[in-house]
Amino acid sequence: MESSNLNRRQFHKTFSSTSIALGMSAITAKRSQGANDRLRIGVIGCGGRGGSHIGMLLKLREQGNALDITAVCDTYRPRLQQAAERTHAVFSTMKHEELLERSDVDVVLIATPEHWHGYQTIDALKAGKDIYVEKPLTHWRQLGLAEKVAEAAKQSGGLVQVGCQRMSCSAYTQAKELIQKGMIGKPVMAETGYFRFGDWGERGMSIDDPNAHPGPDLDWERFQGDCPRHEFSVSRYFRWRMYADTAGGPISDNYIHFYNPLAYTLGLGYPTKVAGLGGIHRYTLDQAPDPVYRQEREIPDTCNLVIEYPDRFTVTCSGTQANAFTTYGSNETPIIRGWDGTLLIGGQDIRVLKSDDSKEIHREPIQHGIDQMKFWADFLDCCRTRKQPLSNAALSAPVNTTMQMGVMAVNGERVIRYDHEQKRVIA
Ligand SMILES: NC(=O)c1ccc[n+]([C@@H]2O[C@H](COP(=O)([O-])OP(=O)(O)OC[C@H]3O[C@@H](n4cnc5c(N)ncnc54)[C@H](O)[C@@H]3O)[C@@H](O)[C@H]2O)c1
Structure with a gap:
């Protein structure tokens, strides 16, 4: 099945030529939107999530937000055409570099599979755009790439919002305070x-056409990007979440949603160690409902992490797809323990209990919950005013690396260490 790895250099030559061609002049070209300026948006990745983003953006425009979707990009032509018709975009392409070259694109949404996020974000930053990129910032194989994204954002002055929409909930800022x-x-x-x-x-995930095949309407080579090469299969293309080369499973797809706000609340940087255990515990071969599914699942359904930080701080992060019961609040909200008290975020309130007898010593209402439309509107506001979004690349890079270590730890059933002096994961 597997053929040779695409050489990283060849990959950059093939897929990142735009960034090189545009050079520094384009990087600093345009970063001066006014508060009421009309923003022109390009969408890269017009599948399920790209489609819901398009819906939100069209709704915001209806509500008076000055924006247009001017360009769309997807490696599968039927989805590209559908998005072009829905948005009335003036330009559509199967190559993201062509979208980034356009001067009528100010802001780029990236909703491609995980292994493309980091590269496309860097290309977009180099092309002078602001970017809303879906989580995770990079795929778990791509150690060090999230840091390159954060660095590129710093160098270029471009804004990056990472799509952890939970950050739109006020609870985390309240808890932080x-x-x-x-x-x-x-x-x-x-x-x-x-x-x-x-x-x-x-x-x-929908397999739009079981007879789809590589050719002018489906760019399999581009889809694979820096992945080890595989024979084409509709499942690998349309259900990329099931495969380790293109996805990381619950940790990079789901845990990251609550880890990003947790890192923000507590000011977490890089951990020292991540230990992980887990595997396919629910969807074992005899339990899996359909034969295709049985063959294709490479990602775990149960992941338990213990994450240690410098200064004697530990996070435990457990989860399974076999049982939805939770002891407190919703299933993703943290319990934060301190020497003097315990902070709970759940339901409508934030509560603080004394650490010895659990007596409640503080309670306050959560001012507002998760609001994806607000998350978008706030980002567009940042693009106009040049304010940094809360869910930015600098916050997300250490979170992303921690999640990468988590995936590596669970896959290998071991402890992964981070070297703080050399600033890198010891793989
Ligand atoms: N924040 C959230 O709540 C949330 C929810 C769902 C999905 N997501 C994220 O959104 C991303 C997309 O997920 P999805 O469910 O929409 O997947 P999807 O497969 O439905 O859509 C991805 C699209 O990208 C296209 N594509 C693949 N490689 C490309 C490339 N190199 N250039 C351009 N287009 C390319 C595919 O053809 C496909 O149409 C994922 O990273 C996922 O984690 C986030």
């Missing part, structure tokens, strides 16, 4: 979890 005020004393531990019954859509 309470912790900074000393309400729980020195934080020592946080517990998070991701419990659900069944899959999160990974095997439900």
Whole structure:
């Protein structure tokens, strides 16, 4: 099945020529939107998530937000055509470099599979754009790429919002303030979890056409990017979430949603160690409902992580797709323990309990919950005012690396270390 790895240099030559061609002049070309300026948006990746982003953007425009979707890009022509018709974009292409060359694109949405996010974000930054990129910032194989994205954002002045929409909830800023005020004393531990019954859509991904094949309407070579090469299969293309070369499973797809806000709340940087255990515990061969699914799943359904940070702080992060019960609040909200108190985010409130007898010493309402439309509107506002979004690349790079270490730890059933002096994962 597997043929040779695409050489990284060849990959860059083939797929990142635009960035080289545009050079520094384009990088600094245009970063001066006014507060009411009309923003022109290019969409790269017009599948399920790209489609919901298009819906949100069209709705925002209806509500008076000054924006147009001017260009669309997808490696599968039927989806590209559908997006072009829906958005009335003036330009459509199967090559993201061609979209990035356009002067009528200010902001780029990237909703491609995980292994393309980092490269396309860097290309877009180099082309002078602001970027909303879906999580995770990079695929788990691509160690060090998230840091390159953060660096490129810093160098170019381009804005990057990473699509962890949970960051639009006020609870995390409120919790951060309470912790900074000393309400729980020195934080020592946080517990998070991701419990659900069944899959999160990974095997439900639509195979639009079971007879689709590589050619002028489907660019298999481009889709694969820096992946080890495989024979084409509609499943690998349309259900890329099931395969380790293109996806990381629950950790990079789901845990990252609550880890990003947790890192923001607690100011977490890079860990020292990540230990992981897990595997395919629910969807074992005898339990898997359909034979195709049985053959294709490479990603785990159960992942348990222990993450250690410098300064004696630990996070436990457990989860399974076999049972949705949770002990407190929703299934992803953290419990943050300190020497003096425990902070709970759940339901409508944030509560602080004393650490010895669990007596409630503080309660306040969560001012506003998760709002994806607001998350977009706030980012467009940032693009106009040049304010940094909360869910930016600098915050996300260490989170992304921690999640990469988590995937590596679970896949290899081992402890992965981070070298703080050399600033790199010891793989
Ligand atoms: N934040 C959220 O709540 C949320 C929800 C769903 C998905 N997502 C993220 O959105 C991303 C896309 O997920 P999806 O469910 O829409 O997948 P999808 O397969 O439905 O869509 C991906 C699209 O990208 C296209 N594509 C692949 N490689 C490309 C390339 N190199 N250039 C241009 N187009 C390319 C594919 O043809 C496909 O249409 C994933 O990273 C996923 O994690 C986030």
